[in-house]
Amino acid sequence: MAHAIEAPASTTAEGPTSHTPNQTAKTGGALAIRPDQTAWTPEQGAVLRQSGIKDQVTPAELSGFLHLCQRTGLDPFSQQIYLIGRFSKKDGREVYTPQTGIDGYRVIAQRVTAQTAGSYGYEDTVWCDASGRWRDVWLADEPPAAAKVTVIRNGQRFSAVATFREYVQTFPDGNPKGLWAKMPAGQIAKCSEALALRKAFPHDLAGVYTAEEMDQADNTAPMAAPRDFIAEAKNAETAAIVRVVWMNAKHAGAPDDVLNRIGAIGAEKTAAEQQPTPDNDTAADEVVEAEVVTEDSDTPEQPAASLDEMLDKLFLQAIENRFHIDVLKQIAGAARAEKVIDMEVEGPPPARERMTLGALIDLLLADAQAANAERNAA
Template identity: 65%
Template sequence: MAYAIEAPAGMMAEGPTSHTQNPVAKTGGALAVRPEQTTWTPEQAAVLRQSGIKDQVTAAELSGFLHLCQRTGLDPFSRQIYLIGRFSKKDGRDVYTPQTGIDGYRVIAQRVTAQTGGTYGYEDTVWCDPSGRWRDVWLADEPPAAAKVTVIRNGHRFSAVATFREYVQTFPDGNPKGLWAKMPAGQIAKCAEALALRKAFPHDLAGVYTAEEMAQADNLEQVQPRVTVVQSTAPAPRRDFLAEAQTAGDADAVRALWQEAKAVGAPTEYLDQLAAIGRAKAEIADAEATLTVHAADDGSDRSIPDNAKEPGSAAQVAAEAGADPLDRLMEQTQRMWENADALGQIREDARIHGQLDRQVEGPLGSWLPLSELLTTRINELKASQGGGEQRAA
């Protein structure tokens, strides 16, 4: 099925067309683009800069844009055509390229047909699936592999095929973005239509591309830095924050590790594990601060003051000298009996101080090594919380 637009007979022959009849050029006002002007007026330049054109734009780029607006008859101040900057590593700056939408292409095609005579129309758009089968409507959830548009001008067919992979605009991870994710069939059809129109109207559409066609140019700046990094830099070793937290001196050190892990994007579950270790260390420190030390000479009791928590302090040295390490560990175990993370830290502390094999009294009155008591209790707590967790080593 095809449809066409006819122009009055007896008009100009095919070729580069004059747009002196363009209503944009004939209207008044400070922003009107006129056929005779050779540079942008101060008023026009001010509006162009407000549209996002930076000071880096060159005089040649602005002059070329003015000439293109005059030749195509598209109005930059009605957003029919615009100048887009993309950073170029070669030039070290934004390089500006004229762009229009597919509607701008259609305006030019209709205007040229009206001026030159003849006809202009389309055959039905078709889409191709990954197997190579063409369809006249696209209903699948996944994007089509390609689209085909045929423009008929003066009885001649101008067909073009655009493949999705060549034009799709993507995020750095490769997923389609914007309308390419929401309306993939429509976007690739626009690219195919632009290709076909440029074949049918080569003189009038030369030098200007549609936004849909140029979208993939943004992918190059996204992908190139990533490729460079992969080629020149080995992946950094993964940091084990949990292991560092287990051997950290106190809760403040674990808190600092938590902040570092968060800064590098650690998942919430990982951060929760770090927080649990920090809480366990804080609870152990609080328990140590309230232990009662029995003096060896007179049997009197004295509580460890707060400064005993400071590593190497005189009070801490005196406390450790006056108490059996096993008594201290058992006191901590009793206080932390319901906290698997704290019991794990106590077990690590017992290993460091060579107390794992010391015999202690278990819950049922039987005697067993401290390591077995702690391991059994940790497994019980984990089984009650999540079930089926791997037994602690």
């Protein structure tokens, strides 16, 4: 639900009232944030909208931002702190988070130090190259691998290291963009300083991050190259592997013309594998005799119609849900127990060539293992 940035007028015992000029003067202007303020005023809300905050911002995000401004003493109307929206797939909307610059961190650190009569300072910033060697000045053309900043507060050292690869803002092709391309050493040093300051002033800087730290949140993931299922089918060594490719393509939502092309490739490979040769004529005869013996054995027969229905359901579930490997192994065990593991059945679409039930289960196992590998890679 959208929420407009506005707040009710303040109230007195007599009822709602508006801010008078005298009241405004006492608080330092219409945009000044009062310590006892619990919601943004209409005037403040109007300026926040102009800064880029949309009506989709939630009341909780606005209330949290007000509290943070009061706690840190940073002024959103002087661009010391701002609320940045970034689209979240999880929430289906722009999620707003407080953000400041490194100067805002320094202002808070100096103010807190003055208020507590303490002290704070820095050691020299150092940068690290890819080999792990630290330098007190960065002169190389390539970006540093990391930067280290040490803050000293009340005599205690607070060090922090920020690596370039974790914070760099990039284009979709992976190349640095903006100041990360022009001044990489300065940008990563700011991130390291922010980390060190947050260690030194945890209460005062909790909940707000610097712009340099959040730049990487805007990175666009590179588009993955589309999977070429037809090429995989052409390069497959056997027709059985082509059937696995067809199942993967079906599961990935490939169009019918791609599935048909893969099916044609599978049919070609099946035909090539079934071509008789002088060396296997005898073996073929033996297979025929073995099949005749099997038919005369005590192996129980099943009605063809019910078996076909079962197999069609098996194909559908395997393609749509990717059978778990353990489930397929249980099916294989049951088939052996029922003495139907060597029964010839119709293979998966589109070719539907004849194979044993054991070969079919092995095929589905290969598909399930490929799916499991995909999930682990993701």
